[in-house]
Amino acid sequence: MPSPTGGWSLIDAVLDNLDVFREGFVRTLLLSLFAAVAALLLGSLLATMRVSPVPPLRWAGATYVEIVRNTPLTVVFFFVVFVLPQIDIVFSYFTFAVVALAVYHTAFVCEAVRAGVNGVDAGQAEAARALGLTFPQTLRLVILPQAFRNVIQPLGSVGSALIRNTSIAAAFGVQELTGVSQGLTTANPSDVIAVLLAGIVCYLILTLSLAAGVGLAERRLAAVPR
Amino acid sequence: MRMPFTRTRQRTAPTAPAPAAASRRRQSRVALALTATLVASLALAACGDDDSDAEAAPAGAAATTFPAGSTMAELQSAGSITVGTKFDQPLFGLRNLRGEPEGFDVEVAKIITNALGIPEDRVEFVETVSANREPFIQQGRVDMVVATYTINDKRKEVIDFAGPYYVAGQTLMVRADETAITGKDTLAGKRVCSVSGSTPAERIRTEAPQAELTLFDVYSKCAEALKSGQVDAVTTDNAILLGLMDSDPDTFKLVGEPFSTEPYGIGIAKDDDEFRAFINETLTAAYSDGRYEKAYESTIGAVEPEMPTPPAVDNYTS
Numbered sequence: 001m002p003s004p005t006g007g008w009s010l011i012d013a014v015l016d017n018l019d020v021f022r023e024g025f026v027r028t029l030l031l032s033l034f035a036a037v038a039a040l041l042l043g044s045l046l047a048t049m050r051v052s053p054v055p056p057l058r059w060a061g062a063t064y065v066e067i068v069r070n071t072p073l074t075v076v077f078f079f080v081v082f083v084l085p086q087i088d089i090v091f092s093y094f095t096f097a098v099v100a101l102a103v104y105h106t107a108f109v110c111e112a113v114r115a116g117v118n119g120v121d122a123g124q125a126e127a128a129r130a131l132g133l134t135f136p137q138t139l140r141l142v143i144l145p146q147a148f149r150n151v152i153q154p155l156g157s158v159g160s161a162l163i164r165n166t167s168i169a170a171a172f173g174v175q176e177l178t179g180v181s182q183g184l185t186t187a188n189p190s191d192v193i194a195v196l197l198a199g200i201v202c203y204l205i206l207t208l209s210l211a212a213g214v215g216l217a218e219r220r221l222a223a224v225p226r
Numbered sequence: 227m228r229m230p231f232t233r234t235r236q237r238t239a240p241t242a243p244a245p246a247a248a249s250r251r252r253q254s255r256v257a258l259a260l261t262a263t264l265v266a267s268l269a270l271a272a273c274g275d276d277d278s279d280a281e282a283a284p285a286g287a288a289a290t291t292f293p294a295g296s297t298m299a300e301l302q303s304a305g306s307i308t309v310g311t312k313f314d315q316p317l318f319g320l321r322n323l324r325g326e327p328e329g330f331d332v333e334v335a336k337i338i339t340n341a342l343g344i345p346e347d348r349v350e351f352v353e354t355v356s357a358n359r360e361p362f363i364q365q366g367r368v369d370m371v372v373a374t375y376t377i378n379d380k381r382k383e384v385i386d387f388a389g390p391y392y393v394a395g396q397t398l399m400v401r402a403d404e405t406a407i408t409g410k411d412t413l414a415g416k417r418v419c420s421v422s423g424s425t426p427a428e429r430i431r432t433e434a435p436q437a438e439l440t441l442f443d444v445y446s447k448c449a450e451a452l453k454s455g456q457v458d459a460v461t462t463d464n465a466i467l468l469g470l471m472d473s474d475p476d477t478f479k480l481v482g483e484p485f486s487t488e489p490y491g492i493g494i495a496k497d498d499d500e501f502r503a504f505i506n507e508t509l510t511a512a513y514s515d516g517r518y519e520k521a522y523e524s525t526i527g528a529v530e531p532e533m534p535t536p537p538a539v540d541n542y543t544s
Contacts, residue, residue, distance in 0.1 A: 171442060
């Protein structure tokens with residue numbers, strides 16, 4: 001019988017349920033990966049719109065960023081999971097969660113990338129134009145490669161926030177880390193703290209790995225060697 | 227002990243709803259519960275309430291005296307109590323537009339707090355969801371929990387239960403036009419919804435292992451998912467399902483026989499045997515003097531007029 005106060009029995013609830021944790025961990029990892037890839041692509045596209053010479057594109061980009069960035073993520077989830085089905089857009093809850101997370105973090109990726117673009121010296125764009133490059137070429141060949149180097153760290157922060165924000169999916173039908181932790185706390189009411197601590201460790205594994213990757217990428221790719 | 231979760235004091239005099247408004251209100255209850263959940267998650271931090279102007283002295287409470295040092299005496303002299311209940315459970319605990327929870331659990335809680343001599347405006351209700359009830363009791367954040375709270379041995383390891391005061395049973399709710407699902411044995415390959423961390427969610431895993439389980443944090447989301455066809459059935463205690471049906475009587479129906487016995491108890495701190503005995507005595511008295519019946523009729527009675535015989539309280543020794 002597990003004792004509520006101490007000893008090894010406290011972590012039995014964790015050791016006995018490692019497979020359950022692994023399932024939740026993998027789902028959190030996949031949620032993060034899919035959403036991050038989508039947000040990175042869409043965010044870069046949106047940033048391109050925001051720095052483009054076409055005013056309607058700039059306005060559309062700015063409107064998206066301001067609306068999404070100033071909406072709580074829970075509300076975005078709510079909208080995606082309960083409003084989209086009403087207009088017959090129906091996916092699995094996992095897909096819905098990826099969509100909600102991608103929609104939300106696209107705005108943050110956009111702003112990070114845009115900051116990077118603005119950080120590239122104007123002379124670079126002028127030189128590219130003087131060489132006869134079009135706007136897309138300028139952006140793709142000259143500006144963005146330099147911009148991304150400058151924003152590795154900010155993008156890492158967005159990624160770390162994304163990993164932690166996947167926990168909201170637990171309230172919207174996805175049994176990821178937080179969801180399985182909740183289930184296990186019910187099954188083991190005396191070991192709530194051990195179960196939740198194990199959940200925290202899993203999140204730390206993900207976020208710290210990301211931080212290590214970001215540090216490595218920054219050292220390898222830094223525009224100016226330090 | 228300020229709990230920055232909710233305002234329980236009444237700000238404006240309640241106005242009697244017009245008949246037309248009443249039916250409209252019924253229909254929008256699921257939507258209301260959904261919105262309430264949403265708003266609660268947004269507003270958690272913003273709702274501190276300074277009670278310094280609380281004026282009431284325990285009215286007519288001096289009649290009962292409790293043994294010195296007992297929880298009852300402490301609560302009586304404090305003149306206030308914090309009760310955990312559900313805020314999204316129609317018929318049991320559902321927060322209304324004034325921010326006050328209504329329902330059978332709330333009425334049962336009031337029977338106990340009245341017996342303690344605590345005036346109703348000093349009873350603070352805070353939201354407890356399925357997963358945080360034991361921690362709230364263990365940390366002393368609530369004095370008792372009346373929240374469709376099934377008594378079981380695992381929970382008894384960390385808290386104690388007075389009661390039971392009601393016995394529910396797990397069953398299934400489906401869309402009104404559903405014909406394929408007739409009970410728990412017809413769930414293979416079907417998408418079944420329940421609440422993460424709840425007893426029914428754990429039971430359906432063993433009762434219908436072939437069902438595909440979808441878990442939310444509140445039942446109102448399950449009802450919404452069932453309505454939109456995202457899931458095929460919602461499973462939990464029949465009492466709760468009746469509450470969900472109450473808001474959408476033509477959309478849903480219950481199917482199959484109950485496949486569990488869920489005695490609802492009142493959760494209190496572990497080893498507070500005096501308080502437990504007091505609650506049990508109060509409940510037993512309320513069974514016979516009409517207070518229990520009144521609580522039932524004004525809440526669950528609206529959907530299920532036949533009141534079941536109240537269950538005998540269990541004065542177990544731990």
